[in-house]
Amino acid sequence: MSLDIITSDALHLRHGFFTRKGGASSGIFAGLNCGAGSTDLSDAVAINRARVAAAMDVPLDHLIGVHQVHSAEVIRATGPLPVRPHADALVTATPGLALSVLSADCQPVLFADTSAGVIGAAHAGWRGAMDGVLEATLDAMESLGANRQAIAAVIGPCISQRAYEVGPEFFDSFTAEDPDNTRFFINGSGDRLLFDLPGFGLHRLRRAGVGHAEWTGHCTYHDPERFFSYRRTTHAGEADYGRLISVIRL
Known part of the structure; x- marks a missing residue:
């Protein structure tokens, strides 16, 4: 099966939000699982990452990523990384490097x-987004010579609002940070609410002054044929889940 790669006209450079199709993993990881931290077979993950590197036309050691920890930490990369530092975003001005997040x-x-x-590339869950990983990525890009108003930022496949049910304590933490954050919630069943993660991400990017921001519109939870989903795996009672990879290169 060939790779299935989602792209955006806004980015212009070679990039891809890779789906789970076209990989060597099997079972609950079936497809292109690129998560070395999963319990998938390491040989299968290595094959999958090699396929991604080939699709991006870079040597495997030039497909670089970080050990993601839901932080606002950003790494400035100038070459292959011998170890994966703890961070959730990367930036570079070095041609031939492919930045990736899972x-x-x-x-x-x-x-x-x-x-x-x-x-740049960033992993932004609700915690990282609230703590400023998107703004920190823009700051780091500017430190390398980028112009914030010239930066395009594209949010790839992620969980959509209709699938992201949260409790009142989650709502309270967001509205305590900014009362206007109520706009990203709608009522669910009982005391549950539904949170708009990509809407929140777009808001943070636009408030930070990025030149262009968009979401591809793909929901990871509701399309199991194309995407892995932590929440879907949890609801199904499965032991682990695959990780999607998103990559951009100069």
Whole structure:
């Protein structure tokens, strides 16, 4: 099966939000699981990552990522990373590097200022987004010569509002940070609410002054044929889940 890669006209550079199709993994990880931290067979994950590197036309060691910890930490990459630092975003101005993030409901966000030759990639769950990982990525890109108003940011497949049920304590934490955050919630059943993660991400990007921001519109939870989903796996009582990879390169 060939790879299934979602792209955006806004980014211009080679990039891709890879779906789960076209991989070597099987069972609950069936497809293109790129999560080395999963309990999938390491050989299968290695094959999957090699296929992604080939699709991006880079050597495997130039497909770089971080050990994601739901933080606002950003790494400035100038070459292959011998170890994966703890962070949730990367930026570079070095041609030939492919920046990657993993996700399975959280937002993968790819950034590009093509005129300045600066790119970024961020993993933004609700915690990272609230703590400022998107703004920190823009700041780090500017430190490499990017112009914030020239940066395009695209949010890839993530969990949509209709699938993201949360409790009142989650709502309270968001409205305590900013009362206007009530706009990202609608009523669910009982005391449950539904949270708009990509809407929140777009709001943070636009408030930060990015030149262009969009969401591809794909929901990871509701399309099991194309996407892995942590929440869907949890609801199904499965032991683990695959990780999607999103990549951009200069």
